[in-house]
Amino acid sequence: MSTAVGRSGTEAWRALRVPLLATGVVVLGVLVLLIAGAARTSGPFSPDSAEPAGAKALAALLKNHGVDVMGTEDLQTAVDSAAGKTLLVAPGGSLSRSDWQDIARAGWSHIVLIRPSAKALEVVAPGVLDASSTLPKDSRSPDCDLPAAVKAGTATVSGVSYSAPDSAIACYGDGINHTVIRLETGGQIVDVVGSTRTFTNAELADDGNAALALNLIGTHPELVWYLPQYETDGYDDGDKADGPPLVPPDVRYIAWALAFAAFVVAIWRGRRLGPVVPEPLPVIVHAAETTEGRARLYRRSRARDRAAAALRESALGKLHKAHGIPRRADPTAVVSTVAARTGRDPVLLYELLYGQPPADDSDLMFLSNQLDVLTLEVRHP
Amino acid sequence: MVLTGRAGVLAGLGVLFVALAMPRWAGVGLVVAVVLLVCLVDLLLAGSPRRLQLSREGDTAVRLGQPAVVTLLVANPGRRVKGLLRDAWPPSAGVQDPPHKLDLPNGERRRLTTHLVPTRRGDRHADRVTVRSIGPLGFAGRQGSHKVPWTVRALPPFNSRKHLPSRLARLRELDGRTALMVRGQGTEFDSLRDYVPGDDVRSIDWRATARRNTVVLRTWRPERDRQVAIVIDSGRMSAGRVGDAPRLDHAMDAALLLAALATRAGDRVSLLACDSEVRADVRRPAPQDVLPSFVNALANVDAQLVQTDFRVVVSQVLERLGQRSLVVLLTGLDPAVIEESLLPVIGPLLRRHVVVLASVADPRLTEMESTRSDMIEIYGAASAARTRLDRERVTAVLTRAGATVVDENPDQIAPALADTYLSLKKAGRL
Numbered sequence: 056m057s058t059a060v061g062r063s064g065t066e067a068w069r070a071l072r073v074p075l076l077a078t079g080v081v082v083l084g085v086l087v088l089l090i091a092g093a094a095r096t097s098g099p100f101s102p103d104s105a106e107p108a109g110a111k112a113l114a115a116l117l118k119n120h121g122v123d124v125m126g127t128e129d130l131q132t133a134v135d136s137a138a139g140k141t142l143l144v145a146p147g148g149s150l151s152r153s154d155w156q157d158i159a160r161a162g163w164s165h166i167v168l169i170r171p172s173a174k175a176l177e178v179v180a181p182g183v184l185d186a187s188s189t190l191p192k193d194s195r196s197p198d199c200d201l202p203a204a205v206k207a208g209t210a211t212v213s214g215v216s217y218s219a220p221d222s223a224i225a226c227y228g229d230g231i232n233h234t235v236i237r238l239e240t241g242g243q244i245v246d247v248v249g250s251t252r253t254f255t256n257a258e259l260a261d262d263g264n265a266a267l268a269l270n271l272i273g274t275h276p277e278l279v280w281y282l283p284q285y286e287t288d289g290y291d292d293g294d295k296a297d298g299p300p301l302v303p304p305d306v307r308y309i310a311w312a313l314a315f316a317a318f319v320v321a322i323w324r325g326r327r328l329g330p331v332v333p334e335p336l337p338v339i340v341h342a343a344e345t346t347e348g349r350a351r352l353y354r355r356s357r358a359r360d361r362a363a364a365a366l367r368e369s370a371l372g373k374l375h376k377a378h379g380i381p382r383r384a385d386p387t388a389v390v391s392t393v394a395a396r397t398g399r400d401p402v403l404l405y406e407l408l409y410g411q412p413p414a415d416d417s418d419l420m421f422l423s424n425q426l427d428v429l430t431l432e433v434r435h436p
Numbered sequence: 437m438v439l440t441g442r443a444g445v446l447a448g449l450g451v452l453f454v455a456l457a458m459p460r461w462a463g464v465g466l467v468v469a470v471v472l473l474v475c476l477v478d479l480l481l482a483g484s485p486r487r488l489q490l491s492r493e494g495d496t497a498v499r500l501g502q503p504a505v506v507t508l509l510v511a512n513p514g515r516r517v518k519g520l521l522r523d524a525w526p527p528s529a530g531v532q533d534p535p536h537k538l539d540l541p542n543g544e545r546r547r548l549t550t551h552l553v554p555t556r557r558g559d560r561h562a563d564r565v566t567v568r569s570i571g572p573l574g575f576a577g578r579q580g581s582h583k584v585p586w587t588v589r590a591l592p593p594f595n596s597r598k599h600l601p602s603r604l605a606r607l608r609e610l611d612g613r614t615a616l617m618v619r620g621q622g623t624e625f626d627s628l629r630d631y632v633p634g635d636d637v638r639s640i641d642w643r644a645t646a647r648r649n650t651v652v653l654r655t656w657r658p659e660r661d662r663q664v665a666i667v668i669d670s671g672r673m674s675a676g677r678v679g680d681a682p683r684l685d686h687a688m689d690a691a692l693l694l695a696a697l698a699t700r701a702g703d704r705v706s707l708l709a710c711d712s713e714v715r716a717d718v719r720r721p722a723p724q725d726v727l728p729s730f731v732n733a734l735a736n737v738d739a740q741l742v743q744t745d746f747r748v749v750v751s752q753v754l755e756r757l758g759q760r761s762l763v764v765l766l767t768g769l770d771p772a773v774i775e776e777s778l779l780p781v782i783g784p785l786l787r788r789h790v791v792v793l794a795s796v797a798d799p800r801l802t803e804m805e806s807t808r809s810d811m812i813e814i815y816g817a818a819s820a821a822r823t824r825l826d827r828e829r830v831t832a833v834l835t836r837a838g839a840t841v842v843d844e845n846p847d848q849i850a851p852a853l854a855d856t857y858l859s860l861k862k863a864g865r866l
Contacts, residue, residue, distance in 0.1 A: 058583050059486040059580060059581070059582050060564055060580070060581040060582060063486060305455070308454050308459045308460060308461065308463060308464050309454055309459065311454075312447075312450055312451040312453075312454040312455070312463070312464050313451050315447055315464070315467065315468055315471070316447035316451050318447075319439060319443050319444050319446075319447040319471060320444040320448075322437075322439045322443075323439040323443060326438045326579070328522045328535055328568055328579075329522050329524050329563075329565075329581055330524075332525065332526050332527065333526075334527055334528060337556070337682070337738060337739075338739075338741060339677055340677060341676065342676030342677055342678045342683060342768075342796075342800070343800040343820075345823075346801060346804065346823045347804075347819070349819040349823075350804075350812075350815045350818070350819035350820075351815075353815040353818060354812060361822075362814065362815055362819075365822040365825065366821055368821070368825055369805070369821035369824065369825060416811050419811070419814060420814060423808050423814045423817065424808070427808060
């Protein structure tokens with residue numbers, strides 16, 4: 056009669072519920088901690104990132120000076136009406152022209168664009184053009200009338216420079232193109248900063264960078280720090296986003312569906328029909344193993360004397376049997392008997408059967424062949 | 437829980453659905469929900485493999501190389517079970533069938549047949565029976581295992597039985613049934629019968645003739661009811677492989693032929709397989725039980741990688757045998773082992789009994805000795821010659837000590853041992 060193996064569903068549940076509960080509690084706790092303590096934004100120029108390319112130092116500085124910094128990755132926050140506030144747009148992401156128009160129309164008192172795309176310049180800061188030249192990293196003086204820049208003095212700038220229209224104030228440049236531009240359009244102040252590294256954790260402490268940042272950005276008590284993301288709507292209005300994203304946006308859902316399908320297939324193919332049956336296997340040793348091992352030893356140590364002795368003794372044994380020579384006959388008697396039967400030279404025969412061990416491998420081969428021939432002759436006279 | 441190919445196909449279609457119709461999180465969620473729901477429903481509707489009742493019947497013993505049939509009775513008291521059933525055995529049991537297809541409605545029973553062709557001697561125990569029950573939709577199912585114990589014993593093949601008829605014919609010649617035996621050593625009085633012209637006049641029983649009107653002849657037959665002890669060395673010397681089987685298997689083959697022959701000749705045969713301890717022990721079974729009891733006892737004997745303790749062997753044999761008997765020792769002819777372990781202790785055995793030492797020679801050595809085309813092979817030939825000379829030397833030592841040595845290739849060892857037995861019997865040395 057049969058007995059079922061393994062646990063039934065009820066037993067499995069009873070055995071597993073406590074570990075499952077414990078795992079659930081741990082996972083929940085970790086999630087709570089992550090959500091509560093984790094940075095809300097991340098990446099370069101993020102107000103929560105302490106990496107060299109982040110801008111946590113600037114955010115902290117602004118907070119110390121009474122500016123309420125709100126980091127966000129949500130476009131909606133940047134588009135909502137916000138008079139009396141400053142909007143800082145970090146570099147990166149891909150916003151469509153309509154997104155930029157929404158931002159421009161939102162009614163921000165002050166917009167700071169850090170290295171904006173050509174599309175952003177066109178919509179938010181008309182007249183400012185990317186000069187398609189970069190400034191080498193250097194300490195530069197402002198050379199302009201912008202109070203914030205004048206108060207800050209020299210600053211370490213590098214990166215993209217812009218050509219500004221006549222109505223704008225242009226600072227920190229090489230005389231032709233500048234990297235900090237201020238525009239005033241319809242009651243809205245727009246600052247364009249091409250030097251991305253000036254305000255990062257890495258370089259904020261250099262020269263007058265921190266003062267420039269505070270004076271430039273901290274003009275209003277509330278600051279919305281927007282990190283643009285890749286917005287899928289960029290394609291929907293027929294507008295070409297800034298540089299096409301590397302993967303079409305739909306692929307991510309297809310990939311998830313594919314991953315799920317792969318998981319299902321893995322379970323389907325991975326489940327065996329019962330466990331593998333083990334079996335103790337017998338030891339396999341070839342009976343001739345020791346003899347072959349001894350042959351290798353002979354060869355490695357070039358034991359020609361022993362090999363020759365074995366071959367001679369074996370041949371002699373066959374000759375004894377074939378000619379009926381007594382086993383303990385002395386060599387001369389053996390040689391004379393064999394010489395008489397085979398008609399060979401007794402001297403050579405003595406040398407062959409009882410001579411010196413061979414000096415090299417070819418001698419051993421010669422000896423072996425001769426003995427072979429002799430025993431064959433005896434067998435078929 | 438198991439999933440089937442259908443679940444995989446459904447998930448694959450889901451990928452197409454997401455790609456073409458709904459490239460949104462909602463699409464992915466919908467696909468996952470549909471697949472999980474269908475699998476869950478199927479899982480809940482599948483019959484329980486655990487509630488099946490299984491039992492076995494069929495062969496319990498089979499000669500090695502022959503097919504055995506074991507049937508599995510599956511009864512289903514619960515919901516319909518449809519799917520696969522795997523009757524798992526160890527690899528050397530040689531299961532011939534793929535997993536069985538099973539479709540078992542409520543209350544019915546099925547008989548499933550598993551064909552085995554064992555590839556090694558010994559007991560083969562059935563492992564578990566695993567049932568995979570797929571639900572009515574064919575997307576998912578349940579899987580469970582049962583232990584249904586059964587053992588198939590693979591017996592020694594006794595390939596040398598083809599030599600038995602010719603040896604029995606020679607035995608009958610000895611026996612005086614085809615030719616007349618002359619009184620002498622190793623024969624005993626059989627019966628009186630009428631003289632027919634051509635009979636040997638030396639066999640006429642004159643006293644009986646005087647009491648009758650006809651001339652009466654005494655007939656003789658070989659002595660009967662002698663004891664033959666077959667001792668198989670199951671130590672490391674029997675583990676070496678000669679041809680495609682270990683020495684031990686060739687030795688068993690020879691032992692079985694000798695046992696069959698000696699039983700027919702009226703002798704009592706006993707068997708001992710021994711290395712450092714006794715592995716098989718059959719003491720003088722009834723004549724009709726000799727072969728079955730021997731193959732059963734030998735089925736599970738395997739060569740152990742230990743040095744055989746010949747003191748144990750000799751004391752065991754001496755304890756078993758009272759009268760002067762034939763002791764056949766099947767072992768290897770390893771000069772070092774024979775000289776160091778066997779010769780010092782075999783004295784009492786040689787004094788009280790007739791000892792035959794049989795060993796399986798390795799044809800590979802003859803082959804090595806005769807091929808000499810390059811230096812590697814010449815050293816091999818020298819080494820093989822040295823091995824042969826050593827064996828010859830130890831054979832000579834054993835012969836001088838009074839034992840008979842049979843050293844033959846695997847295909848010849850069984851008939852050669854039988855012939856040695858017959859010649860010993862003929863010479864009246866038993």
